[in-house]
Each structure stands twice: as structure tokens, then as C-alpha cells.
Amino acid sequence: MRLVTYAAPAKIILSGEHAVVYGKPALLLGIGYHCAVTVSAAKRLDAPLPPHEQIVLDVVRNALKKEKHPLSSEPVSLSVENAIPIGRGLGSSAAFSAAAVGALLHWYTGKEPSKDRINSLAYIAEKHFHGNPSGADNTASCYGGLIYYRKEFEFLKTISALNAKLPAVFENRLLLIDTGRPEESTAKMVQSVAQRYNSDPQGSDRLLSKIEKCTKRLVVSVVTEDAELFGKCIQENQEHLQALGVVSKAASAMLTQLAGYGVGKVTGAGGKASGGGYLLFYCTDRAATEAYLRSHSLPFLPVVQDIHGVHCRQSV
Ligand code: PMV
Numbered sequence: 001m002r003l004v005t006y007a008a009p010a011k012i013i014l015s016g017e018h019a020v021v022y023g024k025p026a027l028l029l030g031i032g033y034h035c036a037v038t039v040s041a042a043k044r045l046d047a048p049l050p051p052h053e054q055i056v057l058d059v060v061r062n063a064l065k066k067e068k069h070p071l072s073s074e075p076v077s078l079s080v081e082n083a084i085p086i087g088r089g090l091g092s093s094a095a096f097s098a099a100a101v102g103a104l105l106h107w108y109t110g111k112e113p114s115k116d117r118i119n120s121l122a123y124i125a126e127k128h129f130h131g132n133p134s135g136a137d138n139t140a141s142c143y144g145g146l147i148y149y150r151k152e153f154e155f156l157k158t159i160s161a162l163n164a165k166l167p168a169v170f171e172n173r174l175l176l177i178d179t180g181r182p183e184e185s186t187a188k189m190v191q192s193v194a195q196r197y198n199s200d201p202q203g204s205d206r207l208l209s210k211i212e213k214c215t216k217r218l219v220v221s222v223v224t225e226d227a228e229l230f231g232k233c234i235q236e237n238q239e240h241l242q243a244l245g246v247v248s249k250a251a252s253a254m255l256t257q258l259a260g261y262g263v264g265k266v267t268g269a270g271g272k273a274s275g276g277g278y279l280l281f282y283c284t285d286r287a288a289t290e291a292y293l294r295s296h297s298l299p300f301l302p303v304v305q306d307i308h309g310v311h312c313r314q315s316v
Contacts (some may be wrong), residue, residue, distance in 0.1 A: 006102035006311040007036040009139035009306035010084040011091040012176070012267045012280055015218045015237050016149075018193050018244055019211040020134040023152055028136055030144035032304040035082040035095040036313060039107040056097060056125045060104040063121055071108060074086060078103075082203075085301075087181050089268020089277035091294050094137035098310040099124040106315060115142045118310055128131055133189045144309030166305050167225050168286055173283050174303040177264065177293065178252045181303025189246055189269035190276045194205035196245055204244075211240045231263050234282050238265035251276025254298075261289040 008034040016026025028169050049057060057076065064071055078100060081097045084092040105113040119142040122134045135229055136149045146162040184192070195202040213239045221229035239256065248271040255264050264281035271277060278301070283289035293300050 001040060002107075002316065003038055003040050004103045004107045004315045005036055005038040006099045006310060007034045007313050008098035008102070008141045009034050009093040009144055009308070010095055011137055012303065013068065014222075014267075014276075014280070015087075015215040015233060015265075016136075016211060017248060017266070017268055017270070018190070018241070019208045019215070020136045020149065020151065021132065021190055021193070022197075022208050023150070024208055024212040025051070025148055025150040025158075025215050026134070026136050027162075027218055028140035028147045028149060029303075030140050030147070030306040030309055031089065031090070032306045033084045033301075034306075035080065035084050035092060035099050037096065037099040037103045038081075038314075039103045039168070040077050040079070042077040044223050046075070046077050048076060048200075052093075052096065052129065052276040053080075055128045055237070056100040057104060059121055059125045059128070060101055060108065063124075064105075064108055069109065070217070076104070076107065085178070085278070087185070087277075088178065089182075089266070089270070090176075091141055091268070092138040093186075094122065094126055094141045094263070097125040097129070098138055098141045100269060101125060102312065106312060112312055112315075115309060118142050122152045130185075130190070132190060133186075142310045145305070145307040146222065160310065162219065165307060166222065167228055169225055170222065170230060170282075171303060171305055172270050173227075173262070173286055175281045175283060175286070175289060175293075176267070176278040176301040176303060177254060177281050178278055178299040178301075179248070179254050180277075182269070182271025182275050182277050183273040184269075184271055186269040189271065191245055192272065193246065207240055207243055211237065211244075214240065234265050234280070235263040237265070241266050241270060245272070246270030248272055248274060248286065249275035250274060254279060258292075261292060
């Protein structure tokens with residue numbers, strides 16, 4: 001039986017979430033938790049595809065049809081193995097889109113598609129899922145590593161792979177701490193920032209510009225391996241996200257509780273009513289922070305960077 005499997009990584013946003021929806025830059029990192037999608041021929045008794053899978057299938061088939069690529073009408077089945085926590089700011093949906101697009105393109109064309117090709121179709125799928133995404137998540141998932149991303153217009157996106165690796169001095173001190181699944185979807189959080197923007201455009205613009213500065217300084221801190229500046233930017237970024245209204249009580253309470261151990265920020269869309277997703281936490285002393293988190297039964301994950309992005313796991 002023919003099988004094609006593609007895997008794509010989760011991502012974290014080091015700086016620039018929400019601002020990136022308004023044309024500001026964001027700095028992202030692919031991380032080593034993956035979603036893998038396998039395409040095979042459907043058996044006669046297989047149920048119809050779940051809605052998300054059907055959407056990606058339609059996106060890929062439509063793109064190939066437009067190019068007049070011969071398309072088999074044989075039904076396909078998709079199986080998904082996901083190790084990325086869902087709905088907590090780690091880009092599980094973008095990783096699914098990237099892996100599913102990669103596997104389906106390979107299935108229909110018989111060749112490994114380029115990352116650029118996967119990324120542009122994964123972005124279309126993400127628009128179906130989230131309304132008005134910036135495209136940052138799918139880009140980080142497709143390319144992996146450190147990505148500086150900016151969307152000026154639909155037709156003009158700057159994607160710079162900074163440098164393949166986040167220096168160990170940062171990677172070793174970063175943890176992801178779970179503050180619970182937000183009640184709001186990413187689309188809802190993007191909408192709530194839009195409401196804030198509409199009711200106070202000038203104030204919001206000032207805030208977005210501060211986030212932009214923060215993102216740029218963070219890039220400098222990474223390139224120069226300036227640990228102090230890195231920590232400052234993380235903390236400032238969190239203050240701006242708080243002012244933007246995307247930090248839930250659970251997330252800010254957690255940061256207050258952990259104040260003696262380092263600084264942290266929301267990563268991803270954040271939340272309002274209950275959980276705030278994962279916090280990106282920059283520890284002063286990693287072993288002491290982990291011991292504290294364990295002794296208080298606070299769930300956390302290490303940040304292990306992924307420099308590969310979306311890739312073919314098998315094609316047999
Ligand atoms: O919640 P996540 O991890 O999917 O991140 C969304 C990031 C936003 O900037 C809030 C939205 C976007 O489309 O970039």
C-alpha cells in the first residue's frame with residue numbers, strides 16, 4: 001500500500017504576536033514537537049474526511065487543478081499523529097496544515113514539493129481555519145529555525161531565516177509553562193485586538209510600534225548573544241501584550257508567582273477569560289525553576305529548537 005508521511009514542527013513566537021497582523025515584524029522559532037500526516041488510498045468503508053482534513057485536501061487539489069496537473073480521483077485517507085498541545089499558542093494548526101499540504105502535494109505529484117510551495121498553500125488553509133492570520137505560524141512551521149517574518153501586504157511577505165540556531169545560552173534557559181487552554185480561539189483574540197484598535201487607533205498604533213522596537217531589539221540580543229537585553233525584551237514584550245489585552249489572569253498570576261525565577265511572556269494569541277496558553281519563560285537558573293515547577297505540579301515543556309521545518313518522513 002502506498003504511504004506518504006510529512007511532519008512539521010510547532011513554533012513559538014519570541015516577539016511580535018498580534019503586532020504581526022498589523023504589518024509589524026515577528027521573531028519565531030520552530031520547536032521540536034511535531035504533527036505528522038500520512039496520506040494513503042481510502043478504503044471503501046472509510047468515513048468521509050473530517051472538516052479540517054477536507055479543507056486542506058480541497059486547497060491542494062484546487063491548486064493542482066489550476067496548474068492543469070493531472071489528478072487522480074481515487075479517494076484518499078489522512079491519518080494524523082500530533083504531539084503538539086492543541087489551542088495553547090504553539091501553532092498546532094499551522095503544523096497540521098504544513099504537514100498535510102506537504103504529504104498531499106507529494107502524493108499527487110510523486111515528488112517532494114519545495115518549502116515555499118508548501119508554505120503558500122498552508123497559508124491558504126490557515127485562512128480557512130482562522131479568518132485573518134498573518135501567515136507567521138505556517139512560515140515558522142515550514143522553514144523551522146529562527147524566522148523573522150513580516151507581512152506588508154498579501155503580495156509582499158518578508159521571510160528571513162536569521163541564522164539556523166538560537167544560541168544555547170538562550171535555548172538552555174527557556175521553558176514553556178502551561179497556564180491552561182484559553183477559552184478564546186486565535187481568531188477571537190485577533191478580533192479582540194482589532195476591537196481595541198478600532199476604539200483607540202492612535203494608542204494602539206503606539207503600542208504596536210513599541211512591540212516592533214522590542215522585536216528588533218530582541219533580534220539584536222539573539223545575534224549578539226546579549227542575555228541581559230534578551231531578558232529585558234521578553235519582559236517589555238509581556239507588558240505590551242498586557243496593555244493589548246491578551247494576557248489572562250491565569251497567565252499574569254503565574255508570572256507573578258514565578259517572578260523570583262526569571263521573566264516570561266505569552267507566546268501566541270494569548271487569552272482573556274481563563275487560561276493563557278503556554279508562557280515562554282526565561283529562567284535565571286533553570287534547575288531551580290524546574291524544581292519549583294515540579295514541586296508545585298505546574299506542567300512545563302523544554303524549548304528544543306527544530307531547524308528542519310516541514311519534511312518528508314516516508315514515501316513508500
Ligand atoms: O495562537 P497561535 O500560536 O496560533 O498564534 C497566533 C499569532 C497571532 O499573531 C496572534 C495571530 C497571527 O495570525 O499571527
